Amino acid sequence: xxxMKISVIIPAFNETAIIGNLVSDIKKLYPHxxxxxxxxxxxxxxxxxxxxxxxxxYSHPYNLGNGAAIxxxxxxxxxxxxxxxxxxxxxxxxxxxxxxxxxxxxxMVVGARRMGDQASLxxxxxxxxxxxxxxxxxxxxxxDLTSGFRAVKSNVARSFLHLLPNTYSYPTTITLxxxxxxxxxxYVPIKxxxxxxxxxxxxxxxxxVRFFMIITRISTLxxxxxxxxxxxxxxxxxxxxxxxxxxxxxxxxTNMSVLLFVTSVLIFMMSLVSEQICQMRFERRGADxxxxxxxxxxxx
Numbered sequence: 148x149x150x151m152k153i154s155v156i157i158p159a160f161n162e163t164a165i166i167g168n169l170v171s172d173i174k175k176l177y178p179h180x181x182x183x184x185x186x187x188x189x190x191x192x193x194x195x196x197x198x199x200x201x202x203x204x205y206s207h208p209y210n211l212g213n214g215a216a217i218x219x220x221x222x223x224x225x226x227x228x229x230x231x232x233x234x235x236x237x238x239x240x241x242x243x244x245x246x247x248x249x250x251x252x253x254x255m256v257v258g259a260r261r262m263g264d265q266a267s268l269x270x271x272x273x274x275x276x277x278x279x280x281x282x283x284x285x286x287x288x289x290x291d292l293t294s295g296f297r298a299v300k301s302n303v304a305r306s307f308l309h310l311l312p313n314t315y316s317y318p319t320t321i322t323l324x325x326x327x328x329x330x331x332x333x334y335v336p337i338k339x340x341x342x343x344x345x346x347x348x349x350x351x352x353x354x355x356v357r358f359f360m361i362i363t364r365i366s367t368l369x370x371x372x373x374x375x376x377x378x379x380x381x382x383x384x385x386x387x388x389x390x391x392x393x394x395x396x397x398x399x400x401t402n403m404s405v406l407l408f409v410t411s412v413l414i415f416m417m418s419l420v421s422e423q424i425c426q427m428r429f430e431r432r433g434a435d436x437x438x439x440x441x442x443x444x445x446x447x
Contacts, residue, residue, distance in 0.1 A: 154183060154230070155243065157182070157220075157231075159185065160234075168236075171200045171201070187215070188209040203223075221301075232295065254325060256334075258297060259290040284366040319361050323366065372422050386408040
């Protein structure tokens with residue numbers, strides 16, 4: 148097995164009750180791993196407890212967001228592979244080994260939750276809808292789009308650093324970015340535990356709309372025709388329906404039908420231009436495909 152240096156990045160906000168035990172468990176299981184806790188402006192002793200347990204602590208002066216904490220961890224981590232996990236006790240440190248079993252054969256390995264492990268039925272159904280939509284965009288079966296438990300090659304994570312948002316939706320962005328640039332992803336089943344502190348800050352409707360917008364934005368960035376073509380086709384079909392209706396009722400070809408057909412053609416042409424721009428960008432990056440460094444000293 149290739150020797151890899153591993154960094155575990157844990158974003159934390161007011162997690163005094165659990166962060167010390169979580170870091171201690173990781174250090175006992177994987178004594179050679181670098182453990183980084185990013186204290187995202189906590190108002191309690193999260194940073195102190197993490198440092199006592201043996202973690203390297205990087206603190207934000209105020210709460211910037213879960214994604215911002217992940218980005219700070221990526222910037223300071225020294226590992227060849229970065230493991231992201233939540234600081235609320237939902238993820239078991241023992242499952243880190245599951246993620247690393249397939250590294251470096253894959254560029255990213257994600258822990259996929261079962262539907263019964265979701266916080267609520269509504270959250271589970273919402274995540275499933277996002278999984279289906281993202282699978283269509285990425286042309287890959289995405290089993291858990293929003294999982295915060297994953298292992299990523301460090302140079303892959305850094306290549307998408309400028310795209311990651313400061314919010315909870317960073318897993319969505321990095322997943323679609325990795326898949327649409329032709330890198331490899333694997334999902335491994337994990338079992339999550341109930342939160343041991345606080346409650347989730349994710350709001351189903353508000354954050355659901357944001358996840359949808361992020362999926363759309365990332366898809367138009369990496370594969371615009373996957374978004375533009377269905378819209379173009381919809382306009383064309385509506386134009387035909389409108390034409391049939393107006394011909395039967397009025398015996399003529401109306402301005403509305405013309406508008407729908409012209410809109411369909413314009414959107415289609417925009418998709419072609421956007422796709423060519425994306426292709427040129429990928430060609431420039433073709434020689435820069437991230438490869439895991441093998442000259443490290445720590446064993447997995």
